[in-house]
Amino acid sequence: MFPHEEKLIRERLGREPNEVEKAMLEVMWSEHASYKSSRPFLKLLPTENEHVVLGPGEDAGIVEFDDETWIVVGIESHNHPSAIEPYGGAATGVGGIVRDILCMGARPMALLDPIRFGPLEKERNRYLLQGVVKGIADYGNRIGVPTVGGETEFDESLDNYTLVNVACVGIMRPEHLVHSYVEEAGLKLILVGNKTGRDGIHGVTFASEELSENAEEEDRSAVQIPDPFTEKLLIEATLETVYTGKVRALKDLGGGGLTCASSEMAGKKGFGAVIYADRVPLREPNMSPVEVMISESQERMLFAVREEDVEEIGKIFEKYGLEWTVVGEIINEPRYIVYWNGEKVADLPTELLTEVPTIQWEMKPYSPERGVKTPEIGFSEAFELVWSSPNVLSKRWVWEGYDHEVQGRTVVKPGRDAAVLKINERYGLAFVADGNPSHSHLNPYHGAMGAVAKVVRNLVSVGAEPLALVDNLNFASPERPEIYWSFAETVRGLADAARAFGLAYVSGNVSFYNEVVDRPIKPTPVVAGLGKVELEKIPGFGLKEGLLIGIVGV
Amino acid sequence: MKWKVKVIVRLKEGLNDPEGRVIQNALRNLGFKVENLRVPKYFEFELESENPEKEAEEMCRKLLANPLIHTWEYSVEPVS
């Protein structure tokens, strides 16, 4: 938190926040949770058209596929945690986005994993690659959600760092929609899933800082041990509770833990919440209320249900062997109150947690484009350079480690332009992700447009009509004027390109402060797209003797 | 010289250990009164080295463990 923000809080509160309040405010006012530096720009993105059921604002976006079928989609980054513990960081990244899809009431159906690393010549970068790929494989495979595509890119600017983005789609029937906010007071808040430990305390503030040199040596509690077994049980149990029609609101616990999930759930429509923090089941002894309220322990969800339905919903969790506890309730008054063994340890206006003022950083345009010369290079040398580049080589090694067939929907498999998932006997959903940081680095506006255009081309080349987009913006510190400018340009490019194609963004994610020891990463917008395709009309793939080759559009 | 080395890598106290929990439950279902079950990683190997303790420590730090989440111990004895 910045000094002017602390001052503002003091003024609004009319007093100094106590220790618990301060910790919760710090988490909620972090860049990661509040989007304070990016919100004004994101407003520029088109978010509505005839396909959109639910645009940005909840845990994931929703697109109409047909009268009976909605597709839920979201994208997340887990860059910082993966850079210090690639296996656990990447795995819990998968877990997080899958719960975002789940908590709308949808069955998670497929994943994409755009991942980026430093040059493979360095051992540390190879270690990060192996850890990330194994983390995604072990988690995705165990929860039974196929990873059907992604990107794997190497770039010098990412030395000793990694960008791990994961996109997920889910499938649902319209009548199963559950919102992430409540619309009535008196609801009980049920916390279900893993016990709460000290994992990820200050994770969101951590994700809002640059990594220092010896990050992997520092004892960061930002690391979490992935638990795909519990996640799989959570998926099945959650869907079973959703089908009862008795879940009034549902949110997963991600960055900001219980504080974030419960205050947002309550605050969106002006309600408040009382949390009995001492009732939260703990994994470690002697945890303080601060730790309980901001812990980012994984594989937990928060349900709001009416008092008379609590037992029935609880029974479903028990069937799956999941621990559940009523940890609080929704109140009419717009206040966020925390008790600890009968003592009130926090009492804030809910909106002080959920409505964070934006920050406008200084901007400075740059144009590295001008300094770049086209290399003088012969054809065969260029050919060899391109074909031996790890960026161009087949990524079979990566996707063969992912169960890309589970759920029995994968019609077009990894290795082609976009994956296609069978939705019914006639139609499929095309799904693809693309980004091009080198292009974005040279010209962020064009790079962003290029990413959108590539997504659209990839969708079209499997025969799909584009439906909707999501975006994940990976940037260095917004406090750097050039970076902030490139961010603004990127969003402008994303907006203009989407408008040109008549497409809307239904969800997204911003990750700032991606740098190691003062070395900013290239602007890296990653765009994922959905399309609808008639299964019989998916074009063939691969060259055969006798076919003519043509090129269009150059 | 040649050494027989055994390394145990444990998750730090307080971290979630889903594998240990699942195996413990399975043993309890079979009627055994088991508690605090943990499944550390365990390695046995032979090492040609002048300074086996130092190298074992290095191996843990560099590859066998992640200092962020693990603690480790090792034993070294000469191969007869």
Add this chain to the structure above:
Amino acid sequence: MKWKVKVIVRLKEGLNDPEGRVIQNALRNLGFKVENLRVPKYFEFELESENPEKEAEEMCRKLLANPLIHTWEYSVEPVS
């Protein structure tokens, strides 16, 4: 009474250990002169029992090991 039990489950002699081979190669790549690396399974837990040796043996036989491919050993000592 309460006991601290440690169990090691090893692949039978002659069966290859693919995971051990991969880790050994990785360590060699880092310059360590490692040989015959194996990754047995290792369990630590507390056991409430009147007959801990017998129960540990049973646990191995019934769940922790597969007698077709594994051998096992365990140690038992009272919890202080």
Add this chain to the structure above:
Amino acid sequence: MVKFAVIVFPGTNCDFETERAIRKAGAEAERVWYKTSLKDFDGVVLPGGFSYADYLRAGAIAARQEIMEKVKEFARDGKPVLGICNGFQVLTEAGLLPGALRPNRVPRFICRWVHLKVADTETPFTQFYEPGEVIRMPIAHAEGNYYADDPSKVRIVFQYSDEEGNITEEANPNGSLLNIAAIANEKGNVLGTMPHPERASDHFLGSEDGLKLFRSMVEWARG
């Protein structure tokens, strides 16, 4: 109509598509949570996935659950019992099939389409295949490396092969003994297969070779 139980353990994840494939093959199918009873079924299918997250050894913990006593009765009564991937691992761990499924030769999960040669068409599951027929199905496993101390006693049903049906080292994706991909018990009514027939039961997904297996099983259960 004959009816099959598709048993769901915590962590099982191929239950829906397996249920779908059995229905497509002309029988009723029902997903059955492992704590429920197994009444009024004509056969049992243990689908793929990661029961108990594959902790300890793939299939080991599921094999020790109470419902497996019931599955053993089905096997004794000569009713069809099919284990796919993780289900195969459960069957060997439960002693319903001989041998063990060890970590792949390259210790990694692999998901890939393979060719299989049908080595035995006398089982309830393979009666619709031609002897020596070469079929295509996907595998998706980390522990599919079949091992037995006396392979001569094993009833081999599918072997990994090349496109022409040659049993070669290159066609062996995981190091399995004799390229074994599927085996049956002596009577033939218990089958374990690492490749996933339910993922090859729809031409949109690449093949219907697996559907034949379910059709055989359903037809045989009809009597």
